[in-house]
Amino acid sequence: MGSEFNRRDAIKRAMAIGVVAIPSGSLLSACATSSGGDKNKPVATGTKSANNPLGVKNGAPLEAFVFKGGFGDDYIKAAESAYNTSYGVTVKHTGTQAIGPKLQPRFANNTPPDFMDNSGADNLDTAALAKEGKLLDLTPLLDAPTIDDPAKKVRDVLIAGTVEQGQFGSQQMYALNYAFTVYGSWYSNKLFQAKGWTYPKTFDEMIALGAKTKAAGIALFTYPGKYPYYVHFDLFAQIGKVGGKEVLNAIDDLEDGAFQVDAVKQVVGYYEELAAKKYFLAGSEGKTHIQMQTDWTKGKAALVADGSWVENEAAPTMPKDFDLAVGPLVGGGDSDKLPFGTLYAAAGEPFIVAANGKNPAGGMELLRIMLAKKQTDNFTNTIKSLTCVAGSAEGLTLTPGLASASAALKAAGPNVLNARIQDWYVKLNQETIGNLTAQLLTGQINAAKWIEGAQKASDATKKDSSVPKFKHL
Amino acid sequence: MRHGKYRFIIGFLAIPLALYGVLVISPFVQDFQISLTDWTGLTPDKHYIGFDNYRKIIHNHLFWQSLWHNILLLLIVPVVTLALGLFFAFMLNVGGRRKGSASVAGVRGSGAYKIIFFFPQVLSVAVIAILWQQIYNPDPEEGVLNVVLHGIGLGSQAQSWLGDPKLALACIMAVMVWANVGFYVVLFSAGMSSIPTEIYEASLLDGANRTTTFFRVTLPLLSDTVATGWVYMGIIAMDAFAYVQLMSVNNGGPNEKTDVVPLLLFKTAFRDNSQYGLAAAMGVAMLIVTLVFAVLTLRLSRRERIEF
Numbered sequence: 001m002g003s004e005f006n007r008r009d010a011i012k013r014a015m016a017i018g019v020v021a022i023p024s025g026s027l028l029s030a031c032a033t034s035s036g037g038d039k040n041k042p043v044a045t046g047t048k049s050a051n052n053p054l055g056v057k058n059g060a061p062l063e064a065f066v067f068k069g070g071f072g073d074d075y076i077k078a079a080e081s082a083y084n085t086s087y088g089v090t091v092k093h094t095g096t097q098a099i100g101p102k103l104q105p106r107f108a109n110n111t112p113p114d115f116m117d118n119s120g121a122d123n124l125d126t127a128a129l130a131k132e133g134k135l136l137d138l139t140p141l142l143d144a145p146t147i148d149d150p151a152k153k154v155r156d157v158l159i160a161g162t163v164e165q166g167q168f169g170s171q172q173m174y175a176l177n178y179a180f181t182v183y184g185s186w187y188s189n190k191l192f193q194a195k196g197w198t199y200p201k202t203f204d205e206m207i208a209l210g211a212k213t214k215a216a217g218i219a220l221f222t223y224p225g226k227y228p229y230y231v232h233f234d235l236f237a238q239i240g241k242v243g244g245k246e247v248l249n250a251i252d253d254l255e256d257g258a259f260q261v262d263a264v265k266q267v268v269g270y271y272e273e274l275a276a277k278k279y280f281l282a283g284s285e286g287k288t289h290i291q292m293q294t295d296w297t298k299g300k301a302a303l304v305a306d307g308s309w310v311e312n313e314a315a316p317t318m319p320k321d322f323d324l325a326v327g328p329l330v331g332g333g334d335s336d337k338l339p340f341g342t343l344y345a346a347a348g349e350p351f352i353v354a355a356n357g358k359n360p361a362g363g364m365e366l367l368r369i370m371l372a373k374k375q376t377d378n379f380t381n382t383i384k385s386l387t388c389v390a391g392s393a394e395g396l397t398l399t400p401g402l403a404s405a406s407a408a409l410k411a412a413g414p415n416v417l418n419a420r421i422q423d424w425y426v427k428l429n430q431e432t433i434g435n436l437t438a439q440l441l442t443g444q445i446n447a448a449k450w451i452e453g454a455q456k457a458s459d460a461t462k463k464d465s466s467v468p469k470f471k472h473l
Numbered sequence: 474m475r476h477g478k479y480r481f482i483i484g485f486l487a488i489p490l491a492l493y494g495v496l497v498i499s500p501f502v503q504d505f506q507i508s509l510t511d512w513t514g515l516t517p518d519k520h521y522i523g524f525d526n527y528r529k530i531i532h533n534h535l536f537w538q539s540l541w542h543n544i545l546l547l548l549i550v551p552v553v554t555l556a557l558g559l560f561f562a563f564m565l566n567v568g569g570r571r572k573g574s575a576s577v578a579g580v581r582g583s584g585a586y587k588i589i590f591f592f593p594q595v596l597s598v599a600v601i602a603i604l605w606q607q608i609y610n611p612d613p614e615e616g617v618l619n620v621v622l623h624g625i626g627l628g629s630q631a632q633s634w635l636g637d638p639k640l641a642l643a644c645i646m647a648v649m650v651w652a653n654v655g656f657y658v659v660l661f662s663a664g665m666s667s668i669p670t671e672i673y674e675a676s677l678l679d680g681a682n683r684t685t686t687f688f689r690v691t692l693p694l695l696s697d698t699v700a701t702g703w704v705y706m707g708i709i710a711m712d713a714f715a716y717v718q719l720m721s722v723n724n725g726g727p728n729e730k731t732d733v734v735p736l737l738l739f740k741t742a743f744r745d746n747s748q749y750g751l752a753a754a755m756g757v758a759m760l761i762v763t764l765v766f767a768v769l770t771l772r773l774s775r776r777e778r779i780e781f
Contacts, residue, residue: 128747225636226722283611286636435728
């Protein structure tokens, strides 16, 4: 090395080159934010016929990109093989847990798969996708005849609430939620019979039961502090039971003063009383849902607010003779707008079809195949979950929890509630109000503070222009 | 000759600089670019909206609260981790009783301790978080910590740990320290082994005890390594995303008492209506804070290097 040159100079010059390199870096910025634009892809369409009401083109490729979580993806593969036989192709299948991170770039580049199961913790915001016009309106599917009975339309065989669940503030249905989940207070029938307890019908009876379970050394309820919105499964639906659907819809629609009504005061007051009497298992506020379910299956708590998936999820710790059962919503009593037996149940596992995919008709056809009796039976038998097709569980041998859920759903008839705040305004429900609920159940705040905070949060969400708004139709 | 030399240097620098530009600089530039838009991440379309996202951040109390948690982490976690790392490394390498001719030795069984301390470093953050979730389980019969407390007669001190708004952040800090201390034990051990034994022998001849040796000899000669460790730990503390996301109740709870900016950023981008633009602006804010921290640390710790 010559004397006129030293290491320090080299570093300085290298830095200068680095600075020069920055602008050229922006040229490379195309990778994350490519401005692909619509590339007018040819869309596969075929001739419509009685067997092919959606007009699927024979031999046109179809790509399915599905969530492979608690349900696995074998039930989708089963439907795909039926599709393969009918249309002479092999569906390109990808099953993954990380559905969102993998689909996001596909949507951003306008090259989405045709058929997706947008579920799981990492899913994409279905409402945002719908708002951006990325999803196909599934109305043609709803109006198409079913495979089992060409005289019936798909629309007519779905359980009430399924179509609404896939709508985001307009008549278009953008997602078909395939699995049907029944929510409520779950308990061990064996434990209740052994102790001579009966599932209560009113808040007062529930509190009386709490005294009995406490005397037996068992907490009345437990909940997962890690996910306090589990409590909302009961809480919001109870508001609907006490005050009627209008009260619940007002909350969903973020109406002014929606929380400052008697029904809310009564229900939240009930939770305040449960907390004050220490009827929640100590330490619940620091538990995961698995830890909560383990405590419950071990008999440390009598009841948990949960969904029908609990039978599968808690199976590893649930004793064989647990005799799982679900109780419908408890309420104020005869003054309630809706009778005892009213249930929170909702369709879940949203299947979507891309609006600008290569084979949208094929995506809808695959859904039509999944709604056929053969596929729903397979789903209910293997996954132990109900589907969104009415009466699809009839004639099948069901596990105790599923049988109880199926019976409760039948008994509820039209009195099925579904608080849409839970999927329309996820942050508001899970985090903001969820935090209030966590504090309510540990006695840090009272019902009045909860209502005040919930109303304030609802108003703030309403004012936030970045949050897309939805309304009941 | 001179001309050839430049070609030589440029030839060596071109590839690393190009890689640096593509993999490091360009994402920063893109992040800034995205932060000026209302991009949702779901479409190719985005509109430039100036500094609106930054204005939103400034008025978001949750952002400031999260940033405060990051700063708390930044103040506490590196200090505790490095202090423990230094203490353990000193005991393992220098702090033992003198035996025989060796003037400098670690405590008995130091080899085994080194492996044990390093162990958490081998586990992924997800494993550590799940492990500690079981330890922090509030159940008096299943939560390891509460079982131990009951076992030693301190049952009244049992807590709901991650469910307690006053303790949750401290619980997560403890895990971060536990997970990282082993690496610094090894790093400082390596640093200490390069300190010539003559210096220790000289100080021993002058009658220095362990404490004096540590503060007067070991620490000053290790200051470079400590400063580097400080920057690394600072960056880990500014992140903390995985620990908080996996362990905290209700995603940064209870009652947002453990929320940190990277988690807020993640929720903004991927959950709350896919606001990539706003999340990118939070990323820029984090970049600035991290840069300030790194520059300050390196400035404050600059001192004459001792060659040995």
